[in-house]
Amino acid sequence: xxxxxxxxxxxxxxxxxxxxxxxxxxxxxxxxxxxxxxxxxxxxxxxxxxxxxxxxxxxxxxxxxxxxxxxxxxxxxxxxxxxxxxxxxxxxxxxxxxxxxxxxxxxxxxxxxxxxxxxxxxxxxxxxxxxxxxxxxxxxxxxxxxxxxxxxxxxxxxxxxxxxxxxxxxxxxxxxxxxxxxxxxxxxxxxxxxxxxxxxxxxxxxxxxxxxxxxxxxxxxxxxxxxxxxxxxxxxxxxxxxxxxxxxxxxxxxxxxxxxxxxxxxxxxxxxxxxxxxxxxxxxxxxxxxxxxxxxxxxxxxxxxxxxxxxxxxxxxxxxxxxxxxxxxxxxxxxxxxxxxxxxxxxxxxxxxxxxxxxxxxxxxxxxxxxxxxxxxxxxx
Numbered sequence: 001x002x003x004x005x006x007x008x009x010x011x012x013x014x015x016x017x018x019x020x021x022x023x024x025x026x027x028x029x030x031x032x033x034x035x036x037x038x039x040x041x042x043x044x045x046x047x048x049x050x051x052x053x054x055x056x057x058x059x060x061x062x063x064x065x066x067x068x069x070x071x072x073x074x075x076x077x078x079x080x081x082x083x084x085x086x087x088x089x090x091x092x093x094x095x096x097x098x099x100x101x102x103x104x105x106x107x108x109x110x111x112x113x114x115x116x117x118x119x120x121x122x123x124x125x126x127x128x129x130x131x132x133x134x135x136x137x138x139x140x141x142x143x144x145x146x147x148x149x150x151x152x153x154x155x156x157x158x159x160x161x162x163x164x165x166x167x168x169x170x171x172x173x174x175x176x177x178x179x180x181x182x183x184x185x186x187x188x189x190x191x192x193x194x195x196x197x198x199x200x201x202x203x204x205x206x207x208x209x210x211x212x213x214x215x216x217x218x219x220x221x222x223x224x225x226x227x228x229x230x231x232x233x234x235x236x237x238x239x240x241x242x243x244x245x246x247x248x249x250x251x252x253x254x255x256x257x258x259x260x261x262x263x264x265x266x267x268x269x270x271x272x273x274x275x276x277x278x279x280x281x282x283x284x285x286x287x288x289x290x291x292x293x294x295x296x297x298x299x300x301x302x303x304x305x306x307x308x309x310x311x312x313x314x315x316x317x318x319x320x321x322x323x324x325x326x327x328x329x330x331x332x333x334x335x336x337x338x339x340x341x342x343x344x345x346x347x348x349x350x351x352x353x354x355x356x357x358x359x360x361x362x363x364x365x366x367x368x369x370x371x372x373x374x375x376x377x378x379x380x381x
Contacts, residue, residue: 051096
């Protein structure tokens with residue numbers, strides 16, 4: 001990887017060279033024109049990315065340019081900017097490309113048309129690359145600049161709903177254009193658009209649970225502080241902060257995270273019912289570990305059928321002998337022999353180390369003298 005240090009560092013990854021020379025060969029099928037194409041693309045991408053990067057630096061941020069397999073990427077660090085500033089940063093990339101187009105076109109028409117043929121050819125390529133790439137890049141599909149500009153504008157107008165709208169529009173438009181390019185026989189562009197469509201869909205799905213409170217930096221810091229308190233033994237302080245997050249959010253990602261952390265703290269204090277009240281409404285949004293906790297909570301409160309329900313669900317996601325054993329204990333206390341034996345066998349397959357000791361547990365007394373259970377006990381003795 002080539003690194004060029006400076007106020008705005010530039011890193012050129014090896015696959016970028018492969019990309020630009022491949023594009024050069026596809027468009028020329030000759031060695032010398034291929035190098036001209038590659039040089040023009042390199043300069044054009046750098047000019048575009050410097051349009052983003054220099055604007056970001058002017059707004060007080062730090063910027064770095066990476067030239068990667070799919071083109072250019074400007075990463076930024078520093079203070080959070082206002083939406084209008086983000087809009088200007090994104091817009092100045094395409095504007096820089098358009099400026100390069102006008103410069104190349106003017107030079108071609110008034111200066112270089114009677115000069116060296118290679119220079120004239122480079123200017124022709126520069127006109128084509130910077131005009132058409134800029135226009136394509138302004139199509140409102142994420143993650144292209146047009147999609148980002150659309151997202152910022154809709155966010156300015158509608159807030160968080162605007163971001164979700166932009167992702168949905170991007171998904172539909174990318175899908176429609178992918179079908180169009182496949183129809184034209186341009187499978188490369190169609191495949192890239194399908195990839196953009198999938199990414200927009202995935203991000204749109206993830207955005208559906210995001211709320212305005214999830215973007216509140218103070219609440220984000222409060223969750224981080226509560227997690228730190230709990231990790232360092234300041235349990236009551238952590239509980240109070242998590243409870244505050246729940247009150248101030250009501251739903252969303254921060255709410256779900258705080259609820260799961262708080263439920264674990266409640267469970268450790270023996271407040272099983274309080275923990276269940278937090279987690280049960282979030283069933284479809286819980287991690288496998290939290291579903292496992294919910295299974296244990298229902299078991300400890302004697303709600304055996306619900307314990308089995310959650311245990312079965314989490315075992316499918318993350319098989320573990322403890323989960324299977326809890327289901328076996330629940331079925332045994334309900335007097336149901338066949339599923340008890342089935343879950344005991346599942347716990348053995350997942351590595352249960354002490355089956356003899358397990359079978360002596362009083363939870364199996366209700367079915368202990370059942371012939372099927374006795375036979376299983378003899379076989380595993």
